[in-house]
Amino acid sequence: xxxxxxxxxxxxxxxxxxxxxxxxxxxxxxxxxxxxxxxxxxxxxxxxxxxxxxxxxxxxxxxxxxxxxxxxxxxxxxxxxxxxxxxxxxxxxxxxxxxxxxxxxxxxxxxxxxxxxxxxxxxxxxxxxxxxxxxxxxxxxxxxxxxxxxxxxxxxxxxxxxxxxxxxxxxxxxxxxxxxxxxxxxxxxxxxxxxxxxxxxxxxxxxxxxxxxxxxxxxxxxxxxxxxxxxxxxxxxxxxxxxxxxxxxxxxxxxxxxxxxxxxxxxxxxxxxxxxxxxxxxxxxxxxxxxxxxxxxxxxxxxxxxxxxxxxxxxxxxxxxxxxxxxxxxxxxxxxxxxxxxxxxxxxxxxxxxxxxxxxxxxxxxxxxxxxxxxxxxxxxxxxxxxxxxxxxxxxxxxxxxxxxxxxxxxxxxxxxxxxxxxxxxxxxxxxxxxxxxxxxxxxxxxxxxxxxxxxxxxxxxxxxxxxxxxxxxxxxxxxxxxxxxxxxxxxxxxxxxxxxxxxxxxxxxxxxxxxxxxxxxxxxxxxxxxxxxxxxxxxxxxxxxxxxxxxxxxxxxxxxxxxxxxxxxxxxxxxxxxxxxxxxxxxxxxxxxxxxxxxxxxxxxxxxxxxxxxxxxxxxxxxxxxxxxxxxxxxxxxxxxxxxxxxxxxxxxxxxxxxxxxxxxxxxxxxxxxxxxxxxxxxxxxxxxxxxxxxxxxxxxxxxxxxxxxxxxxx
Amino acid sequence: xxxxxxxxxxxxxxxxxxxxxxxxxxxxxxxxxxxxxxxxxxxxxxxxxxxxxxxxxxxxxxxxxxxxxxxxxxxxxxxxxxxxxxxxxxxx
Numbered sequence: 001x002x003x004x005x006x007x008x009x010x011x012x013x014x015x016x017x018x019x020x021x022x023x024x025x026x027x028x029x030x031x032x033x034x035x036x037x038x039x040x041x042x043x044x045x046x047x048x049x050x051x052x053x054x055x056x057x058x059x060x061x062x063x064x065x066x067x068x069x070x071x072x073x074x075x076x077x078x079x080x081x082x083x084x085x086x087x088x089x090x091x092x093x094x095x096x097x098x099x100x101x102x103x104x105x106x107x108x109x110x111x112x113x114x115x116x117x118x119x120x121x122x123x124x125x126x127x128x129x130x131x132x133x134x135x136x137x138x139x140x141x142x143x144x145x146x147x148x149x150x151x152x153x154x155x156x157x158x159x160x161x162x163x164x165x166x167x168x169x170x171x172x173x174x175x176x177x178x179x180x181x182x183x184x185x186x187x188x189x190x191x192x193x194x195x196x197x198x199x200x201x202x203x204x205x206x207x208x209x210x211x212x213x214x215x216x217x218x219x220x221x222x223x224x225x226x227x228x229x230x231x232x233x234x235x236x237x238x239x240x241x242x243x244x245x246x247x248x249x250x251x252x253x254x255x256x257x258x259x260x261x262x263x264x265x266x267x268x269x270x271x272x273x274x275x276x277x278x279x280x281x282x283x284x285x286x287x288x289x290x291x292x293x294x295x296x297x298x299x300x301x302x303x304x305x306x307x308x309x310x311x312x313x314x315x316x317x318x319x320x321x322x323x324x325x326x327x328x329x330x331x332x333x334x335x336x337x338x339x340x341x342x343x344x345x346x347x348x349x350x351x352x353x354x355x356x357x358x359x360x361x362x363x364x365x366x367x368x369x370x371x372x373x374x375x376x377x378x379x380x381x382x383x384x385x386x387x388x389x390x391x392x393x394x395x396x397x398x399x400x401x402x403x404x405x406x407x408x409x410x411x412x413x414x415x416x417x418x419x420x421x422x423x424x425x426x427x428x429x430x431x432x433x434x435x436x437x438x439x440x441x442x443x444x445x446x447x448x449x450x451x452x453x454x455x456x457x458x459x460x461x462x463x464x465x466x467x468x469x470x471x472x473x474x475x476x477x478x479x480x481x482x483x484x485x486x487x488x489x490x491x492x493x494x495x496x497x498x499x500x501x502x503x504x505x506x507x508x509x510x511x512x513x514x515x516x517x518x519x520x521x522x523x524x525x526x527x528x529x530x531x532x533x534x535x536x537x538x539x540x541x542x543x544x545x546x547x548x549x550x551x552x553x554x555x556x557x558x559x560x561x562x563x564x565x566x567x568x569x570x571x572x573x574x575x576x577x578x579x580x581x582x583x584x585x586x587x588x589x590x591x592x593x594x595x596x597x598x599x600x601x602x603x604x605x606x607x608x609x610x611x612x613x614x615x616x617x618x619x620x621x622x623x624x625x626x627x628x629x630x631x632x633x634x635x636x637x638x639x640x641x642x643x644x645x646x647x648x649x650x651x652x653x654x655x656x657x658x659x660x661x662x663x664x665x666x667x668x669x670x671x672x673x674x675x676x677x678x679x680x681x682x683x684x685x686x687x688x689x690x691x692x693x694x695x696x697x698x699x700x701x702x703x704x705x706x707x708x709x710x711x712x713x714x715x716x
Numbered sequence: 717x718x719x720x721x722x723x724x725x726x727x728x729x730x731x732x733x734x735x736x737x738x739x740x741x742x743x744x745x746x747x748x749x750x751x752x753x754x755x756x757x758x759x760x761x762x763x764x765x766x767x768x769x770x771x772x773x774x775x776x777x778x779x780x781x782x783x784x785x786x787x788x789x790x791x792x793x794x795x796x797x798x799x800x801x802x803x804x805x806x807x808x
Contacts, residue, residue, distance in 0.1 A: 082753040086746060118778050121755040233749060269745070273752040299779065300765055307765075307772050307781075401781040404770045413783050414770065438746070513747045513785035515754065518772070632788060 029113035031079030049390035054436035058146030066185035135189035163193030342371030369552025372619035385628035388529030413514035668700035728787035736792030743789035
C-alpha cells in the first residue's frame with residue numbers, strides 16, 4: 001500500500017512543510033468551544049458568535065497574515081463531537097476534512113480548538129482527526145474557565161504527549177493569539193506522535209476495509225482508514241460515505257464483517273469509542289490536575305432556578321413579557337422623533353416643488369413608502385438587543401431545555417426550539433439552524449413550521465395595526481404589549497399545532513432522543529450584541545432603501561396610472577381605475593369574507609416579497625388616495641390615513657375587528673420570498689416550499705374567515 | 717459484577733444532587749453511539765443537577781440536558797458522594 005509522503009517506511013513521520021501557495025487552515029472542534037470567536041480574532045471578520053452550541057452551521061472563509069506577512073486562508077467549520085456525523089452541520093466538517101466538498105479545498109493544516117475546561121470530551125474529536133495524519137495545531141481555549149472550574153491544564157504536557165504545537169489561549173479576551181499566529185507561521189509543522197491501536201478483534205476488519213477503500217474507492221491510505229472506522233461504527237453507509245456509492249467489493253466486505261459481529265453478540269462500535277476514551281484518559285492523567293473540588297458552580301446555582309420546573313417557566317415568561325413591553329415603552333420616543341422627521345421632510349419637499357407627478361412620486365411613493373417602514377427601526381433594534389442578550393449569556397440553550405416538555409408533546413424535542421426561537425428574529429437563520437437536528441424528518445418538520453414564529457418583519461405590521469386599533473398615547477403600553485404577546489403566542493401555538501399534525505401524518509416517526517450541551521453562563525458581550533444590532537438594523541434600512549423603495553415606486557406608478565380621463569375625478573375614483581386598483585378589485589371577492597377590501601388586497605399581494613412591505617404599500621395606496629390633488633399639503637402618518645379609510649358606504653374600513661384579523665393573517669400567511677428560497681435550498685426541492693405556501697396561506701385564510709365571521713356575528 | 721446484580725435505575729429517577737455510574741445504554745444504535753462519543757458511555761460518572769421530565773446532568777464537567785426518553789434509556793447505579801480533588805480529570 002502506498003503511504004502518504006510524510007510517513008517514512010520506518011514509521012517515523014517527517015514534519016510537513018507549508019505549501020508554496022497560500023496555505024489553507026481549517027478551524028475545527030466541538031460545538032461551543034470558541035471556534036468562531038477565534039476565527040474572528042484571527043481574520044478581523046465579524047461572523048456571528050453566541051454562547052450556545054450550533055451557531056455556525058456552514059463554513060466561513062477569511063484571511064489572516066503570518067508573522068512573515070504571508071496570507072493564510074482560514075476556514076471556520078461547524079462544530080462536531082465526532083467525525084461520525086449525525087446532522088448536516090456535522091457532515092460539513094467531515095466532508096471538508098476528507099476532501100469530499102467540491103466547493104472547498106481540503107485544508108493543508110488544521111487548528112483544533114479545544115475547550116480546556118472539558119478536555120477529555122474535546123480530545124475525542126482531536127483523536128479522530130489525528131488519525132487523518134494531517135498537520136495539527138491545538139488551540140487550548142477557555143483556560144480561564146478551566147481554572148475557574150478548579151482545573152490546572154498543562155499545555156506543555158499536552159504538547160509533549162501529542163508532539164504537535166499546543167497553544168494556551170482565551171480567544172474571547174484575545175489572549176494567546178500572538179503565540180497562535182507564530183505557530184500558524186511555522187514553515188514546517190511536526191506530525192503527531194499519535195499512537196492508538198484499534199482493538200485487536202476489530203483490527204482485521206479495519207485493515208480489510210481500508211485496503212478495499214484504497215484500491216476500489218480511490219481513497220488515500222489515511223482517509224481510507226478513517227472512513228473504515230466510521231463505516232464500522234455507523235450502519236448508515238450513505239450517511240458515512242456520502243452520495244457516491246461504495247464499490248460492490250467494499251460493500252461486500254462491510255456486510256460480511258457486520259454479519260460476523262452480529263452473530264458474536266459483541267458491540268464493537270462501543271468498544272471502538274471506549275478504546276479511544278481509554279487512550280485519552282491516559283493522556284489526560286499527565287495534563288490535567290484538579291486543584292480543588294469546586295462544588296456547584298455559579299452556572300449550576302443559576303440553573304437550579306432557571307431550569308426549575310416552575311421557576312424556569314416564570315423566568316421565561318418574565319423575559320418574554322419584558323421584551324414586548326420594552327418594544328413599546330422604550331421605542332416610543334425615538335419612533336415619534338423619526339415619524340416627525342419623515343412628516344416634516346415630506347412637507348418640506350411638497351412645499352418646495354410644483355404640483356405634478358414627480359412631486360407625488362417623491363412624497364407619496366418614496367417618502368411615504370420608505371418613511372412608513374423606517375419608523376419601526378427602534379423596535380427592530382430592541383428586539384435584536386434582547387435576542388443578542390439571550391444568545392450571549394447562554395440562556396438560549398436553557399430556553400430549549402425548558403421548552404423540551406411541550407415540544408415532546410408534539411413529537412419534537414427541545415433541540416428544535418433553538419431554530420424556532422431564532423425565527424422570532426428572522427426565519428432564514430432559524431431554518432439554517434435546523435442543520436443541527438439529527439433526524440431528517442424532525443428537521444423537515446421544524447423547517448415547515450419555523451416561519452410561523454413571528455419574525456421581525458411582522459413587527460411593523462403588528463405595530464401599525466395596534467396603532468390603528470388603539471389610537472392615542474393614553475392607551476397604556478402594557479395593553480399594546482399584551483396584544484403583541486397574543487400574536488406571538490398565536491404564531492408559536494400554530495407552529496406547535498402543525499408540528500404535531502405533521503408528525504402524525506406526513507412525517508411520522510418516534511419522538512426523538514435529545515441530548516444537548518448547556519454552556520456555562522457568561523456575562524453578555526455587549527460589543528457583539530451591538531454589532532449584531534447594527535448589522536440587522538443596517539439590513540433593515542438596506543431593504544427599505546432597495547426592495548421597499550423599488551416596490552413603493554412601482555406601486556405608486558400602478559396606483560396613479562393610467563390617469564382617469566376625467567380630470568375632476570376624485571382620488572378614490574382615480575385609484576379605483578388604476579392598474580393596482582383593477583388588480584385589487586379582481587382579488588376582492590377572495591378577501592372580502594375576511595373583512596378586507598381591494599386596497600388591503602394590494603398590500604397583501606405586494607408584501608409577498610417581504611411582510612414589512614405591507615406597511616409601505618398601504619402607506620402609498622392610502623397616501624395617494626387621501627392626499628392627491630393638493631387637498632392636503634402635509635404628509636400624515638400612515639396610521640392616521642388608515643383610521644380615515646372608509647368602505648364605499650361610509651363605514652370605517654379598519655375596524656378593531658379588521659385590524660385584529662389582519663394581524664392574524666400575517667401570523668399565519670407565508671409572505672416572504674427569501675424564506676421560500678431558503679426552504680427550497682435546504683430541502684433541495686420545490687415540493688416543500690410550495691407545500692409550505694399552500695398550508696400556511698390556506699390556514700391564514702381559514703382562520704381569518706372564521707375569526708371575522710364570528711366577530712361579525714357577535715356584533716363587532 | 718454484572719448489570720443484573722446492580723440496583724439500576726433510569727437516569728431520570730436519580731435524585732437531584734446524587735451521583736451515579738452509567739451501567740447500561742438502551743435505545744437505538746445512533747443514540748448509544750452519540751452518547752458514548754460525548755463521554756457519557758458505560759462507566760462514566762454522572763451527577764444529576766435537576767429535573768425529572770427533562771434532566772439536567774453534569775458529566776465530566778459538562779452540563780448536559782436530556783429529554784425524558786433519553787434519560788429513560790440510560791441506566792445508572794447510584795453512588796455515594798465522592799470527591800475528585802487531586803484525581804485525574806474526569807472520573808472515568
